[in-house]
Structures are given as C-alpha cells and as structure tokens.
Amino acid sequence: MMDQTLSETCNTNEFMRCVNVGQLCVQDDSSDRPTMAIFVVMLSSEAATMPVPKEPAFFIKGALSNKASSTKPEESWKSEILVFIEEG
Numbered sequence: 908m909m910d911q912t913l914s915e916t917c918n919t920n921e922f923m924r925c926v927n928v929g930q931l932c933v934q935d936d937s938s939d940r941p942t943m944a945i946f947v948v949m950l951s952s953e954a955a956t957m958p959v960p961k962e963p964a965f966f967i968k969g970a971l972s973n974k975a976s977s978t979k980p981e982e983s984w985k986s987e988i989l990v991f992i993e994e995g
Contacts, residue, residue: 924950930960 909922928949934940939961941949949955 920953924953924957927957927960930963931958933963934961935963 908926909917909919913922928941928946931939931941931949932946949957
C-alpha cells in the first residue's frame with residue numbers, strides 16, 4: 908500500500924496506524940467512527956488499542972442487493988481509549 912520510494916524514510920508501523928485510523932474515520936455507520944479525542948490518541952500513542960475497521964460501505968452495498976441491518980459495534984475499544992486519555 909505504501910509507495911516503495913518511502914520505504915526507507917517512512918516508519919511502516921506509523922503508516923499502517925494512519926491507514927487504520929483513516930479507515931475507521933470513514934465507516935458507514937457514524938457510531939463506528941472514533942471521536943476526535945480518540946482519533947488524536949490513536950494517532951499519537953502506540954499503546955492505544957486499535958480496532959479493526961469493518962469492510963467499506965461501497966463494497967458491502969455493491970455486494971448485497973439489500974443493505975444488511977447493522978449491528979451495534981463493540982464500544983469496548985472506545986472505553987479503553989477514553990480511560991487512557993483520562994489517565995494520561
């Protein structure tokens with residue numbers, strides 16, 4: 908995913924963290940997206956728990972004839988990061 912010309916100067920872990928956070932920020936269901944406070948913590952801390960983003964909405968909508976009913980996402984990762992903010 909990363910341009911090969913950046914491989915020597917770019918930290919791969921930081922790059923993947925940015926990609927992961929970016930995918931979380933564009934989730935179809937707004938309750939799956941991180942708040943701004945959580946967004947900042949996820950980008951600035953390697954200790955923050957990173958949830959796995961769901962498949963992009965355009966893929967799901969294109970693959971299914973009817974939009975599947977969305978289930979409520981697990982809120983635990985948001986709670987863990989909020990605790991991290993309060994303690995930090």
